[in-house]
Amino acid sequence: xxxxxxxxxxxEVAWLPWAVQYFFYIGASYAAAIxxxxxLFFSRQTTHHFRVALALTMAIGAIVGPLALTxxxxxxxxxxxxxxxxxxxxxxxxxxxxxxxxxxxxxxTAWLYLRRDIAAWQFSESPWLRxxxxxxxxxWQSTPKQLLMAASLTxxxxxxxxxxxxxxxxxxxxxxLWHQPASALLWFTSAFVGAIGFTLLTWxxxxxxxxxxxxxxxxxxxxxxSVIAATLALVLVPxxxxxxxxxxxxxxxxxxxxxxLMAASLxxxIGLALLFGVLATREFGVIAMLVCSLLCAWIIRWVTIxxxxxxxxxxxxxxxxxxxxxSAGWLGIIGIFGLWLALALIAxxxxxxxxxxxxxxxAPQQ
Amino acid sequence: MDxxxxxxxxxIAGITAGAALIPVAGVNTAVASTVIRNNxxxxxxxxxxxxYAMAIDLRQCVGCQACTVGCSIENQAPxxxxxxxxxxxxxxxxxxxxxxxxxxxMLPRLCNHCDNPPCVKVCPVQATFQREDGxxxxxxxxxxxxxxxxxxxxxxxxxxxxDTLTADKCTFCAHRLEEGLLPACVETCVGGARVIGDINDxxxxxxxxxxxxxxxxxxxxxxxxxxxxxxxxxxxxxFVSHVDGQAALYEPVGEQS
Ligand code: SF4
Ligand code: SF4
Numbered sequence: 320x321x322x323x324x325x326x327x328x329x330x331e332v333a334w335l336p337w338a339v340q341y342f343f344y345i346g347a348s349y350a351a352a353i354x355x356x357x358x359l360f361f362s363r364q365t366t367h368h369f370r371v372a373l374a375l376t377m378a379i380g381a382i383v384g385p386l387a388l389t390x391x392x393x394x395x396x397x398x399x400x401x402x403x404x405x406x407x408x409x410x411x412x413x414x415x416x417x418x419x420x421x422x423x424x425x426x427x428t429a430w431l432y433l434r435r436d437i438a439a440w441q442f443s444e445s446p447w448l449r450x451x452x453x454x455x456x457x458x459w460q461s462t463p464k465q466l467l468m469a470a471s472l473t474x475x476x477x478x479x480x481x482x483x484x485x486x487x488x489x490x491x492x493x494x495x496l497w498h499q500p501a502s503a504l505l506w507f508t509s510a511f512v513g514a515i516g517f518t519l520l521t522w523x524x525x526x527x528x529x530x531x532x533x534x535x536x537x538x539x540x541x542x543x544x545s546v547i548a549a550t551l552a553l554v555l556v557p558x559x560x561x562x563x564x565x566x567x568x569x570x571x572x573x574x575x576x577x578x579x580l581m582a583a584s585l586x587x588x589i590g591l592a593l594l595f596g597v598l599a600t601r602e603f604g605v606i607a608m609l610v611c612s613l614l615c616a617w618i619i620r621w622v623t624i625x626x627x628x629x630x631x632x633x634x635x636x637x638x639x640x641x642x643x644x645x646s647a648g649w650l651g652i653i654g655i656f657g658l659w660l661a662l663a664l665i666a667x668x669x670x671x672x673x674x675x676x677x678x679x680x681x682a683p684q685q
Numbered sequence: 686m687d688x689x690x691x692x693x694x695x696x697i698a699g700i701t702a703g704a705a706l707i708p709v710a711g712v713n714t715a716v717a718s719t720v721i722r723n724n725x726x727x728x729x730x731x732x733x734x735x736x737y738a739m740a741i742d743l744r745q746c747v748g749c750q751a752c753t754v755g756c757s758i759e760n761q762a763p764x765x766x767x768x769x770x771x772x773x774x775x776x777x778x779x780x781x782x783x784x785x786x787x788x789x790x791m792l793p794r795l796c797n798h799c800d801n802p803p804c805v806k807v808c809p810v811q812a813t814f815q816r817e818d819g820x821x822x823x824x825x826x827x828x829x830x831x832x833x834x835x836x837x838x839x840x841x842x843x844x845x846x847x848d849t850l851t852a853d854k855c856t857f858c859a860h861r862l863e864e865g866l867l868p869a870c871v872e873t874c875v876g877g878a879r880v881i882g883d884i885n886d887x888x889x890x891x892x893x894x895x896x897x898x899x900x901x902x903x904x905x906x907x908x909x910x911x912x913x914x915x916x917x918x919x920x921x922x923x924f925v926s927h928v929d930g931q932a933a934l935y936e937p938v939g940e941q942s
Contacts, residue, residue, distance in 0.1 A: 320776060320777065320778060320779055320923070321776070321777040321779075321930065321931075322774050322775070322776050322790075322923065322928060322929065322930030322931070323774065323775040323776075323777075323930055323931040323933075324772070324773075324774055324928065324930060324931065324932055324933035325773040325774055325775050325789075325933060326771075326772060326773040326933065327772050327773075327933040328765070328767055328770055330841045330844075331844065331845075333832035333835040333836060333844075333845060334832055334836065391831070391832075392829050392830055392831050393830030393832070393845055393850040393851070394828065394829050394830040394850055394851060397827075397828075397829045397830075398829065400810040400812075400827060400829050401809060401810060401829065403810075404810040404811050404812075404827065406723075406808065406809050406810060406811050408721055408806065409806070409807050409808060409809040409833070410807075411807065411809035411831060411833050412809035412810070414809075415809065487833075490807070491803075491807070491836050491837050492803060492837075492839070492909060493803065493836065493837055493838060493839035493909070494836070564927075565927045628836075632839055632840075632841060632927075633839075633840065633841060633905070633906070633926075633927060633928065634772070634841075634928055634932070634933075635928055635929070635930055635931065635932040635933070636932060637932070
């Protein structure tokens with residue numbers, strides 16, 4: 320018996336690239352929150368600038384991510400319904416509480432950490448720029464204890480984001496590729512790869528004049544995080560891909576390319592991370608590492624969230640998806656990345672005063 | 686970006702109101718696997734005591750798409766989006782007979798008004814709900830169009846309506862049932878293949894039809910444990926869970942207006 324489909328309407332992709340973007344930025348953000356706490360514990364060994372880069376990755380991702388997420392609601396003006404009709408049995412509803420909490424804590428922690436740098440603007444020559452110092456909201460000193468407390472809470476809250484985002488999608492039984500622990504674990508592990516990418520990007524954006532090289536501890540954190548996270552993700556890729564009963568991903572030419580891309584980008588990240596001791600001293604090396612890490616985290620999310628939706632649940636499929644040019648497609652992706660970059664550039668200027676330089680060497684924060 | 690900002694602010698503004706409720710209510714209920722119907726409100730009950738279901742006698746279906754058209758006119762789904770449609774297949778039979786036997790297979794599709802509807806469980810704002818009479822509805826004034834339900838439905842029965850920008854699906858024409866009318870698809874079906882009624886009433890036409898054909902009734906994807914309430918009579922098991930065959934040309938581009 321030989322069946323040919325004659326008349327079958329295609330099922331549209333319902334979660335647009337916005338969802339991929341959300342997972343991309345928020346993943347980097349929560350992973351950076353965890354790494355920031357680690358860097359804070361080793362504050363004698365890590366450099367201030369590395370910690371600034373982690374803190375900004377955490378805070379900016381926590382601002383930009385939710386914006387991308389509201390883009391995925393076709394009725395963004397109704398987002399308040401989440402708080403008016405609380406639904407504790409829906410992971411998405413729980414997320415609507417976890418997410419603003421995390422965003423708030425991230426910004427708070429980054430602000431606490433950067434307060435001394437912000438305060439240094441009071442020594443600026445320009446009277447206008449001196450006003451930036453007002454962002455410290457008072458003259459009080461933030462204590463290392465406060466900072467550690469805030470960073471720990473933020474890291475915990477970051478875990479709640481990791482859990483809810485993973486659970487939200489993996490409860491969807493209608494898609495076996497999502498409905499497995501491997502999918503949530505894949506997003507969690509690769510989130511750290513993304514975090515390293517964004518942290519190195521932020522670090523690169525920090526003004527060179529006052530920036531010391533990455534310390535041995537900084538490099539260790541970057542190297543170990545990348546190697547461990549990418550290796551675990553690499554192990555998860557075939558496990559994840561085996562769970563598609565309707566057809567074998569490994570036998571499908573399009574999916575074979577997708578899987579190869581995922582695995583190859585992870586392998587490249589592992590390779591670069593192993594060489595990071597050498598790469599870290601060259602600007603080109605750092606840029607190569609950050610570009611590959613960002614691409615890797617993006618590819619994994621694109622394949623596991625967007626491409627999966629092109630697999631037909633009942634019909635033969637595949638319901639091909641083409642990235643549109645408009646705001647739901649390319650424009651949205653570039654726009655949100657532009658926003659991220661703009662925020663990172665503005666924030667990195669915060670530690671760009673002569674006054675900051677004057678207070679070097681940086682007093683340890685703890 | 687402006688609208689984004691505004692919505693984001695909306696969202697932030699709501700936090701204070703809801704923040705107190707998070708953890709305690711959350712964890713317990715999130716792990717419970719009881720059936721969620723979201724129908725506590727009085728106006729979400731429907732006809733208490735009844736259980737609407739549909740029987741589709743595939744032996745009567747000729748694939749004329751009258752139901753598709755009837756539904757589109759009644760419910761005004763945008764062009765290219767369907768609350769119900771009839772999927773059509775060409776089936777070449779095995780065997781030595783020459784010329785080879787080729788048959789058509791028709792499969793009318795719509796929301797199954799499942800008794801354990803995964804789409805209802807996931808909705809973060811309880812916009813989608815199941816009435817006591819089994820009909821699964823969407824309150825599209827409340828729906829935030831997150832498409833979570835679209836993902837959760839294993840039957841591709843839901844979509845985000847391009848005009849209303851909210852979740853949309855078959856309602857068994859609840860608005861017509863209330864007036865004592867049949868759903869548009871049932872009314873237009875030329876072969877009488879679609880029968881709707883109350884399966885709690887043993888004397889209803891649907892109950893009798895199902896009893897008479899009780900050895901030849903199938904539902905789609907029974908393994909998903911959703912307990913669909915659209916019952917197919919004369920269904921080939923090769924179409925029950927996943928079609929294994931050659932793909933159609935999806936979304937052929939017709940004349941653009
Ligand atoms: S068929 Fe889909 S939309 Fe309809 S009740 Fe079942 S799961 Fe929900
Ligand atoms: S799209 Fe609407 S009905 Fe569906 S889950 Fe989201 S809010 Fe609920």
